[in-house]
Amino acid sequence: MQVYEAPLRDMRFVIHELFGDDGFGNLPPHEEFTPDLIDAVIEEAAKLAQDVLLPINASGDLEGCVWENGVVRTPAGFKEAYAQFRDGGWCALASDPKWGGQGLPETVNKLVEEMISSANLSFGLYPGLTHGGTTALKAHASADLQERFLPKMVAGTWSGTMCLTEPHCGTDLGMLRTKAVPQPDGSYRITGNKIFISAGDHDLTENIIHLVLARLPDAPPGVRGISLFVVPKYLPKEDGSVGPSNGVSCTGIEHKMGLKASATCQMSFDDSTGWLVGEPNSGLAAMFTMMNTERVSVGVQGLGVATAAYQSAVAYAKDRIQGRALSGPKRPDLAADPIIVHPDVRRMLMTMRAYTEGCRMLSIWVARALDAERHSPDPEVRQRAEDMTALMTPVVKALLTDLGHETAQIGVQVYGGHGYIREHGMEQYARDARITMIYEGTNGVQALDLVGRKMPAHGGRYLRSFFHPVAAFIEQHKAVPGMEKMIEALEKAFGALQLSTATIAQKGLADPEEAGAASSDYLRLLGLVAMAYLFAKAAKVAGMKKMMGQDPDGFYAAKLVTVRFFYERILPQVAGLFQAIKAGKRSMMDLPEEAF
Structure with a gap:
């Protein structure tokens, strides 16, 4: 059985506690959306996802859509679920109030999109594409076309x-x-x-x-x-x-x-x-106005599937008994211990957990930039936000879907043979996640966009929107007690990113194939450094809360463990990516075509 409970505690942490210093907040159109109001919205979205969309996810996959006599019919329950979704105002959540929308921040919309994607990714595509279409029409269509189409599209009719x-x-x-x-x-x-x-x-x-x-x-x-x-x-x-x-x-x-x-x-x-x-x-x-919106949303789809896969894998690992813990029996009352006691299962679960938490932080950071780009009264903030969304959109789309697919595959492995059959639903996550790496521009195309367009644009100006806050954070926290080791690791990873950037810029200028050969490795390297930066910010907040005794549910203590796992077990990938980038194109381009 598929398991999903919206991770509201982590969502509240990311949206309310993590980004107070990024300069993208306090936007006039969003002043009325207090933390309490935002919490109420995401709590209702969680109920919709868990109670309405999740129950028709596996059945919808089994039945599928049917095409007969030129007409498409969606699976049983989808029409009723969509009517409830539409009538609840969810189609209009982040749309312009001028056209009947509710005008909520894109950050809130992305959290809702994540919950929908976790509960029922197929369902989410129907309203998701409509939102992208309204964005394009609002930005480019004539007043007459806007009047004709936007109100009913925003309403979801x-x-x-x-x-x-x-x-x-x-x-x-x-x-x-x-x-x-x-x-x-x-x-x-x-x-x-x-x-x-x-x-x-x-x-x-x-x-x-x-x-x-x-x-x-x-x-x-x-x-x-x-x-x-x-x-x-x-x-x-x-x-x-x-x-x-x-x-x-x-x-x-x-x-x-x-x-x-x-x-x-x-x-x-x-x-x-x-x-x-x-x-x-x-x-x-x-069209790119729509596609850029959709690419961030597709990244969130990868995150959504990863979250559902992680939660289902945890539930299974706590329930499935097999073998005894290497340190001695943990459940002597049972014939064997739950598999969650085994180090390799823990490795898989912690990897899934770190991926989902890191992806959530990255998606909301970029969503905050999207909001600032559209609504900040300060032209300098708007420009910085625009630069950051231009740079990070391909990263969010490609990295989050890569890791979403990887997380779903790890979930299958946690289940073992039961993950490979339909009964438990994990294999659906593995299948559903795969397309996110392909549509809205394959992830290889996203990497080419990053190194071919975004990296050299305006003399590297887009890169500065990311490099500057990371460099400033490192400088400000080098001597903070308890953070020294983490900041040292972040600084090394950031240094590898800077050197990789210079290597690609130098080689790519003379030979575009060198930039192309490095592009996918560079995108992942940049994404991992971005996650490391955000995990460091999370550790700072969590450490202060824990130190002040404000951790009654153990959330911040758990966050610090996840941060440590990311830094010790995932961030070291950066060194290998850097070496691959330095190696250049020869090993992949020298083999004659006829030899393949």
Whole structure:
């Protein structure tokens, strides 16, 4: 049986205690959202996740979506769960109040997204994509299009998708062929085929609003000639109700490894009416507004699955008896000891725990920057926040999904043979987590984005948004009693990151393949150093609380143990990553193609 209880205590620690000094707080639009109000929101979200979404997770995976006569039907219970989700206002949580949203901080939204992803990742894709679509329309669409589509999308009555990929092209969007022909009334006729469209068709909402990349007749070649269009499944009437079909059809759904309750559709647009979003031939920039939001959310999906896998593995390890503890029997009243007594099982559980706690801190730090980028009245803070989100978005997307998948695989190992069969549900987490490393840009693409675009941008300005606070923290805490050993380890890891940055910059300038060869190792190195920095901040807070006797439930003591495990057992990976980066491209590029 799958086990999940929202980690509210750790969430409150991260959102309320950890980041008071990052300069991204005290935003005027969020003044009314007190800690008590935020706690109430996440507590209600926890109930929804645990009581409504978790019970249909395994059954939804078993039943899957069904495509019949061009229509997609979601598994039993999904329509009712979505209606409860929508009616509770959860679709509108972080959206602009101008369009009916509640305007909560992105930090709170990310915690809710994590809980949804833990309880039922397939379900979370339906409202999650809609939120990304509203973000793009709010940023780039005309006032008329916003009035026409945003209120119902924010309310969750209508849902949204993004339609990029075509049968002949994936990441290389410059090759897409979908056409957009201008009409006298200012609309466009959209014709083409798209694949891998998450939530492209379903029975949860009365209309589905597609954001479609297409080419105008006179568009220049490549990505410079892509425009973005909003194309509804059904044309809206003047009164806002749903009108006739718009030539948008689902021609099939994919039969996938995981996320079986999320419809991944093949879509056909046949002279469908659409409207231009933003400027002609600027669609990629507009779509990236949605994709960047989605990439952080996908990282949170990895965290969500990891958290559920960790909790399920802990429950199993406490219940499953096998062998005796190496130090002598711990449960002589039983035929054997629970496997949680064994060091190697502890190694796996502590790795899972450290990954989830580290990923949660990193995701909320970046979410705070997203909030500051959008809402800070200080232009310098907005610029620093924008720089940080630009730098860390590929890291959050790739690292959190890598570790989410790794955590789910470790969970299978904790269960042993029982993890490999369907009965306990752990194998679903392993399957569901896998796609997060692929969609919204594979993790290899995220690494190339980091070293090829973000690292050299503006003379390295993006890097300074991360390097400066880490360097300042190290300098300020070198002599703090009890933190010396940890700060020394952080300083060494940070030094390896700096040297790796310089190595890639120097080699990559002369040979782009050198940067490409180092990219995935560099992304993980940067992510591990970021986690080490955040764990050091967590240790500072936890140590002070414990010293003052403010740890009645043992939360801070447990946090300090997790910090020590991360520094002693996970952070040393940095040394190996640094050596791999220094080794360069030769060992992976010298083998002739015909020798493979």
